Amino acid sequence: MDAIRKQLDVLMGANRNGDVQEVNRKYYDRDVCRLYLSGLCPHDLFQLTKMDMGPCPKVHSLQLRKEYREARAKGVDNYDRELEDAIDRLIVECDRKIGRALKRLQEEDAKAAIAISVSEVTQSPEILELSEKIKEKMKEADIHDLEGKMDLKIRALELVEEMRTKRADQQAVLLLEAFNKDRASLPQPVPAQPPSSELPPPDPRTQEMINEKLKKAEDLGEQGMVDEAQKALEEAEALKKLTVRREPPADSTKYTAVDVRITDQKLRLCDICGAFLSVYDSDRRLADHFGGKLHLGYMLVRDKLTELLDEKANIRKERLGFSSSFLFHCFITVLI
Structure with missing residues (x-):
């Protein structure tokens, strides 16, 4: 209920029922969520999952986000560094969890460790194109949100959900094909079950x-x-x-240690969210994984960090280019 109440506060204002005293806030106030202003509050990502952080204790306001973006465009404030630090901590913790899981699998059986990179085998031109369309449509929904065009925002989010479902189905098919090859490479037990x-x-x-x-x-x-x-x-x-x-088998000499450990070789690890996947999962179960809040949340976090780092790199290049141009101009002036 707290999460729903907070979402309604964001959309309609805290005084939507006329029973809350309006507070004249500015985007730079202490009780305003700077991560939300920058575009991504982790508290909104993993609701109703094992990573649920609960509702954000700070204020989320569309109007304040709009004011912040206007100020940022003028070079007054920039909270991207705080957002980068926050989501970097999330990714580091997720990668640590993946590392611990891989180590545990390797201790049980080296072949049970990650043999397939989920992020690599689930990338095709069609999926990459869908991902770009999803990003564009989410930006479009964000713009409608800031402009108060709720009907257009809802329609854009519905299209996002449709494209995510389509992408999850395609990713599941690609991963299932990779799992089939992976499963075929596993050693099979020698003895056959009687009819x-x-x-x-x-x-x-x-x-x-x-x-x-x-x-x-x-x-x-x-x-x-x-x-x-x-x-x-x-x-x-x-x-x-x-x-x-x-x-017990009639002739134990027919079995090897590898045959005994076959059941331990079926786990693979998603290198995006750290969830365990089985090479015996169906395409429906895999599609549910790719469309789940946990996986989508970590995808958004990783994409946002890449976006922030790319933007920072571009700014550095621009500054470096300006400095080089300025020094060259000074050098030519001195020569003249």
Whole structure:
């Protein structure tokens, strides 16, 4: 509720209900969020995720953001350095988490560590083009926001959501293809499971669990929940083979240490947000990951940091060019 209330304050003002005394603020006041003024407050990124920071304790105001941008254009104030420091801390912490996860995977099995760079295999000309369109549309929504054109802003954000969904689907397909190749390269166990007809009957408790799974699958199928029903059937099939899996292999010399560790080799790590992904995930689960708030939030943070660093580099080049031109002009003047 606090988050929703804060969003309404941003859109309609704190006195939208006529029960709050208006405060005459300036953008440079202490209780105004400078990160929001600069374009990205981390408190708004990860709502309802495990990284949720809660509502920002400082004021978010569209009018003050507009005033700040006007002052920034005149060279009066610039809070980009504060924003850069804040999101750099977020990225450093995320990269540390990724590093710790990779180390843990490598300790268990070197081949379980990241074998695929998610950010590389999910980049295609179509996806890069979609990403650029999303950035342009978000800037357009920001402009409409500052101008108070809420209908146009909502329409722009709806288009952003549509393009994000399309991009997530395409990224999932590309990553699934990479996972299929990765999975094919994993060593496969030597022994083969006997046919279902040759499996020994399960114990009464296991048989009861199997029957429950089959009944659940039937009920879900009648409700039209095909994916859930299929999952229940797979769980029932796994229970049927449970007795065989518990038995030791007849000839243990046929197995190697690599075969035993196959289940540990299925995890891969997203190098953008640090989430674990499985090479056995479906394209739908992968698409949900790419479209999730956590992944999108870290994408926005990383893109914003790149934007700030590029802008800083361009300013340095301009200053260097001006200094060189000025020195050259002075040198020519002295010669004359």
